[in-house]
Amino acid sequence: MTFTGDERAQSVQVGAVLLFGVLIIAFSSYQAFAVPExxxxxxxxxxxxxxxxxxxxxxxxxSVPGQPSQQAVSVQLGTRYPSRLVATNPGPPSGLLYTDGxxxxxxxxxxxxxxxINPETADYxxxxxxxxxxxxxxxxKPEYNVxxxxxxxxxxxxxxxxxxxxxxxxxxEQAMVDGRDITLVALNGSMSRSASDSVTxxxxxxxxxxxxxxxxxxxxxxxxxxSFLSRLPxxxxxxxxxxxVDPSPxxxxxxRYIANVIEAEGPGSLYNVTVVFERGATYRLKMAxxxxxxxxxxxxxxxxxxxxxxxxxxxxxxxxxIVLEVRDAYNNPVSDVEVNGSVDGSNAGSLTxxxxxxxxxxxxxxxxxxxxxxxxxxxxxxxxxxxINGSFDGESPEDVSAPVTVTEANPGSGGxxxxxxxxxxxxxxxxxxxxxxxxxxxxxxxFSVTNELGEEITITTVAIDPVNDxxxxxxxTFSNDRxxxxxxxxxxxxxxTNGYTDFGGGTxxxxxxxxxxxxxxxxxxxxxxxxxxxTFHLFEFIQDTLFGxxxxxxxxxxxxxxxxxxxxSGGTDSKMFTVTPGGANTNEQPNAxxxxxxxxxxxxxxxxxxxxxxxxxxxxxxxxxxxxxxxxIFETTGQTVEKKRVDSGTVVALRVVDSEGNADTVRKxxx
Numbered sequence: 035m036t037f038t039g040d041e042r043a044q045s046v047q048v049g050a051v052l053l054f055g056v057l058i059i060a061f062s063s064y065q066a067f068a069v070p071e072x073x074x075x076x077x078x079x080x081x082x083x084x085x086x087x088x089x090x091x092x093x094x095x096x097s098v099p100g101q102p103s104q105q106a107v108s109v110q111l112g113t114r115y116p117s118r119l120v121a122t123n124p125g126p127p128s129g130l131l132y133t134d135g136x137x138x139x140x141x142x143x144x145x146x147x148x149x150x151i152n153p154e155t156a157d158y159x160x161x162x163x164x165x166x167x168x169x170x171x172x173x174x175k176p177e178y179n180v181x182x183x184x185x186x187x188x189x190x191x192x193x194x195x196x197x198x199x200x201x202x203x204x205x206x207e208q209a210m211v212d213g214r215d216i217t218l219v220a221l222n223g224s225m226s227r228s229a230s231d232s233v234t235x236x237x238x239x240x241x242x243x244x245x246x247x248x249x250x251x252x253x254x255x256x257x258x259x260x261s262f263l264s265r266l267p268x269x270x271x272x273x274x275x276x277x278x279v280d281p282s283p284x285x286x287x288x289x290r291y292i293a294n295v296i297e298a299e300g301p302g303s304l305y306n307v308t309v310v311f312e313r314g315a316t317y318r319l320k321m322a323x324x325x326x327x328x329x330x331x332x333x334x335x336x337x338x339x340x341x342x343x344x345x346x347x348x349x350x351x352x353x354x355x356i357v358l359e360v361r362d363a364y365n366n367p368v369s370d371v372e373v374n375g376s377v378d379g380s381n382a383g384s385l386t387x388x389x390x391x392x393x394x395x396x397x398x399x400x401x402x403x404x405x406x407x408x409x410x411x412x413x414x415x416x417x418x419x420x421x422i423n424g425s426f427d428g429e430s431p432e433d434v435s436a437p438v439t440v441t442e443a444n445p446g447s448g449g450x451x452x453x454x455x456x457x458x459x460x461x462x463x464x465x466x467x468x469x470x471x472x473x474x475x476x477x478x479x480x481f482s483v484t485n486e487l488g489e490e491i492t493i494t495t496v497a498i499d500p501v502n503d504x505x506x507x508x509x510x511t512f513s514n515d516r517x518x519x520x521x522x523x524x525x526x527x528x529x530x531t532n533g534y535t536d537f538g539g540g541t542x543x544x545x546x547x548x549x550x551x552x553x554x555x556x557x558x559x560x561x562x563x564x565x566x567x568x569t570f571h572l573f574e575f576i577q578d579t580l581f582g583x584x585x586x587x588x589x590x591x592x593x594x595x596x597x598x599x600x601x602x603s604g605g606t607d608s609k610m611f612t613v614t615p616g617g618a619n620t621n622e623q624p625n626a627x628x629x630x631x632x633x634x635x636x637x638x639x640x641x642x643x644x645x646x647x648x649x650x651x652x653x654x655x656x657x658x659x660x661x662x663x664x665x666x667i668f669e670t671t672g673q674t675v676e677k678k679r680v681d682s683g684t685v686v687a688l689r690v691v692d693s694e695g696n697a698d699t700v701r702k703x704x705x
Contacts, residue, residue: 068121069118069121069122069123070180072115072116073115073123073124073179073180074180074181076113076115076116077113077127077176077178077179077180077181077184078181078184079113080110080112080113080127081176081178081181081184081185083110084109084110084111084129084174084176084187085187085194085196085205087107087108087109087110088109088174088187088189088194088205089194089205089206090107091107091109091172091189091235091237092189092192092193092194092206094107094237094324095189095192095219095221095237095324096192096209096217096219098219098237098239098242098322098323098324099217099219099242099243099244099320099321099322100242100244101239101242102239102242102243103239104236104237104238104239105236105237106234106235106236106237107234107235107237108232108233108234108235109131109174109232109233109234109235110231110232111128111129111130111131111174111227111228111229111230111231111232111233112126112127112128112129112177112229112230112231113126113127113230114126114230124179125179126230127176127177127178127179127230128177128228128229128230129174129175129176129177129228129229129230130174130175130177130226130227130228131172131173131174131225131226131227131228131233131235132172132173132175132225132226132227133170133171133172133221133223133224133225133226133326133327134170134171134172134173135169135170135171135263136168136169136170136171136172136221136222136223136224136326137168137170137222137223137224137329138168138170139168140301141168141169141170141263141301141304142166142167142168142169142262142263143166143167143168143169143191143218143220143260143261143262144164144165144166144167144260144261144262145164145165145167145218145258145259145260145319146164146165146256146258146259146260146261147161147251147252147253147256147257147258147259148161148165148249148250148251148252148258148317148319149161149249149250149251149252150247150248150249151248151249151250151316151600151604152247152248152339152340152600152604152605152606153603153604154338154339154340154434154604155247155337155339155365155604157337157339157429157430157431157433158336158337158339158361158431159247159249160252161249161251161252161253161256162252165363167218167220167321167323167363167364168220168222168331169191169220169221169222169262170190170221170263171188171189171190171221171265172188172189172190172221172225172326173186173187173188173189173197174186174187174188177228183198183199185197185198185203187205188265189221190221190264190265190266191208191210191262191264192206192208192209192210192217192219193206193207193208193266193274194206195266197265202265202266202270204270204274207274208271208274208275210260210309211275211278211291211292211309212278213278213289213290213291213551214289214291214315214316214317214318214550214551215246215317215318215320216258216260216311216317216318216319216320217320217321217322218260218319218320218321218322219321219322219323219324220321220322220323220324220364221324221326222240222323222324222325222326222330222331223325223326223327223328223329223330224327224328224329225326225327225328226327235326235327236326237324237325237326238324238325238326238330239322239323239324239325240323240324240325240330240331240332240333241321241322241323241333241362241363241364241366242322242323242364242366243322243365243366243367244320245320245365245366245367246318246319246320246365247318247319247320247365248316248317248318248319248600249316249317249319250314250315250316250317251311251313251314254313256313257293257310257311257312257313258310258311258317259308259309259310259311260308260309260311261306261307261308261309262306262307263300263301263304263305263306263307264300264304264305264307265303265304265305266305266307267297267305267307268295268296268297268305268307269297271295271307271309272295275292275295275309277290278290278291278292279292279294279295280292280293280312283312284312286314286315286556286558287555287556289551289554289556291311291312291315291317292309292310292311292312293310293311293312293313294310295307295308295309295310296308296310316550316559319365320365321364321365321366322364322366323364333362333363333364333366333368334362334368335360335361335362335368335371335419336361336362336363336431337361337431337432338358338359338360338361338373338417338418338419338431338432338433338434339358339359339361339434340356340357340358340359340434340436340604340605341357341358341359341397341605346402346436346437346438346439347438347439347441348383348402348404348438348439348440348441349404349440349441349442350404350405350406350407350408350410350440350441350442351404351405351406352403352404353386353401353402353403353404354401354402354438355399355400355401355402356399356400356401356402356415356417356436356438357397357398357399357683358373358397358398358400358417358434359392359395359396359397359398360373360392360396360397360398360419361396366396367392367394367395367396367397368392368396369392369393369394369395369396370391370392371391371392371396371419372389372390372391372419373389373390373391373392373398373417373418373419374388374389374417374418374419374420374421374422375387375388375389375390375400375415375416375417375422376388376415376416376417376422377402377413377414377415377416378413378414378415378416379413379414381407381408381409382408382409382413382414382440383402383403383404383405383408383413383438383440384402384403385400385401385402385403385415386400386401386403387400387401393682394681395681395683397683398417399683400415400417402415402438404440408440409440410440410441410442411439411440412437412438412439412440413437413438413440414435414436414437414438415435415436415437415438416428416433416434416435416436417433417434417435417436418432418433418434419432419433420432420433455486455487455609456483456484456485456486456487456491456597456599456609457483457484457486458481458482458483458595458609458611458613459481459482459483459484459567461481461482462479462480462481462613462614462615462616463479463480463481463615463616464476464477464478464479464587464588464589464591464615464616465478465479465480465521465573466478466574467510467511467512467521467522467573467574475574475584475585475586475587476587476588476589476615477573477574477575477576477585477586477587477588478521478571478572478573478574478575478588479570479571479572479573479575479588479593479613479615480520480569480570480571480572480615481569481570481595481613481615482567482568482569482570483567483568483570483597483609484565484566484567484568485562485563485564485565485566485567485568486564486565487564487601488564489564489601489602489603490561490562490563490564490601490602491561491562491599491600491601491602492559492560492561492562492599492600492602493527493529493533493549493559493560493561493562493568493597493598493599494548494549494550494559494598494599494600494606495546495547495548495549495596495597495598496525496527496546496547496549496570496595496596496597496598497544497545497546497547497594497595497596497598497665497666497667498543498544498545498546498547498572498593498594498595498666499543499544499593499594499596499666499667499668500543500544500575500591500592500593500594501591501592501593501594501612501689501691501695501697502577502586502591502592502695504577504578504579504586505543505575505576505577505578505586505591506542506543506576506577506578506583507540507541507542507543507575507576507583508524508525508537508540508541508542508543508545508572508573508574508575508576509524509537509539509540509541509574509576510522510523510524510536510540510573510574511573511574518532518534518536518555518557520569520571521571521573522573523535523536523553523555523571523573524536524537524540524541524547524553524572524573525547525549525553525570525571525572526570526571526573527549527560527568527569527570527571528560528568528569528571529560529561529562529566529568529569530560530561530562530563530566531558531559531560531561532557532560533549533550533557533558533559533560534549534555534556534557535547535548535549535550535552535553535555535556535557536553536554536555536556537552537553537554538553538554538555540576541553543575544666544667544668545667546596546665546666546667562599570595572593575588575591575593588615589615589616590614590615590616590617590694590695591614591615591695592612592613592614592691592695592696592697593612593613593614594610594611594612594666594668594689594697594699595610595611595612595613595666596608596609596610596665596666597609597610598666608664608666610666610687610699610701611699612689612697612698612699614696614697622650622651622652622696623692623696623697623698624648624649624650624651624655624690624691624692624696624697624698625648625649625650625690625698626645626648626688626689626690626698626699626700627645627647627648627649627688627700628643628644628645628646628647628648628686628688628700628702629643629644629647630642630643630686630702630704630705631644639679639680639681640677640678640679640680641677641678641679641680641704642674642675642676642677642678643660643674643675643676643678643686643688644673644674645658645673645674645688645690646673646674648688648690648698650690650692652692652693654692654693655690655691655692656691656692656693657671657689657690657691658671658672658673658688658689658690659671659688659689659690659691660672660675660686660687660688660689661686661687661688661689662678662680662684662686663684664684664685664687666687668687668689680704681704682704682705683703683704684703684704685701685702685703685704686701686702686703686704687699687700687701688700688701
């Protein structure tokens, strides 16, 4: 049998060929268009992820000033494409994480015209010699297969940004300038890592502490300035610093102190950017050095300075401790450095040891002792990082010359200002704020102190801690459109030079108030000459109640005040006292006292604090409160605190409160 014209077999073959061709074309299209687009999305998402990792790295670096331990940050340099059954992927994309300029000594951050307020620190920070610090950037350069327009992500000078061919986009804010606070973290070390997997970057604090140095312009015609090399031009730094640039230079009430941001030509593609600060202000300079990778240079001692008052007074037959600190070029402590000491002159007292080594806080403690035959008057004690010989120069950074006044034993209470400290005059009263229409609640507190230190002082901070925990706020009744005045600001200090702080909507207490910078409206630091009296006005205190908050009558309410001040001769000190407007309540005031003990060499830096030596005429002490960090705020309670880790030299305060709210405080230094 034959089938004329039957072509079915040929038709099947042609159909199969056509179908196979369609599949080939579809697969080719998928491979050529769909796969790259999907891979591009993978690369884009990875790029977003790595930008977040760079911001984590930035946070680790800028936190070095307050972070004593090493921090590890993971950065995913590359990524992987999803597995495919019918298509192929190119090799996994990678990325390069590298440092730029961090070991090039010519690539510096430079501080100019900054003179320290402390005279001994000013031997190093004298305002004439520019201070140079090597630093640079750390950058991530992607090596993608498809996402060709991906940016290079860069960290430098506290800022992370994306660098595109056509411009830059910042990913973080700057952390260098905040009002009068200047925080500079130099980046040092060498690193270059290229991979498609993640790498761990260890950020090592090479020089760090939370210490600040107060500086100002060295001359009336100079400005404190900070210069650095950057991939960003000055115009972009002006945007980053917009909230700190003073729109009306010289206006000290707006908490903006940058006078200008200027630019000069730098090497290669870098810009030389300079931030210029206003004259006549005191700036808090905090510096640190972070190391990444290899070739991280360590820091050695750069200068020696005093801690506390330089004016030491000791009666014949007594002794007095003199504390100094060894610091590196970043103003941070250096341990295990030998310091030499000597008393200049004959029959002028002596030091118990001629050499001491700096501890973990960079501090050395010498004891100056006298006998009954020691000559009265002023003796000079010399300290040096070098041998004390004919080349000793008290104005060099390595040398410190400390005057010591030797007085007759038990000199009595003769005339003159004496050296009894900053004295509270026991005159606290409760007052109603001027213009307050609340019915006459005396919610404000006024008291005075007298300077009996024998020299001029500048008040810097005031810590305010009410005994009554229901007192939660301090808020005046006036807006900031009025001229500052007593009882019209939260804190107003009448002295030879008046100072004030206004918080606008008030501030929570307890709180330490930095008089010249904390508020929305600030005056200068109050200055108090020898024998002068300063009157403090705190208005007004607010209590928490079941029905909200309201002003509280401060009569009989105790408040612990800690006044910190700088002495004209250099150094910083403080005075703590408790004010009770109207005097003590029904009970007589208690007496605070405590002991500090340890297990000796087995203590591992931990101490036991026992307030049982405290007493009260009525025997009704109800609260024992402790301040272990010298901020004037009492955070810990209990009659005893055991195994507390506190550094030697720390001044610990105890406040005891009786059943009527009467309080007493005492401070002691940890051995």
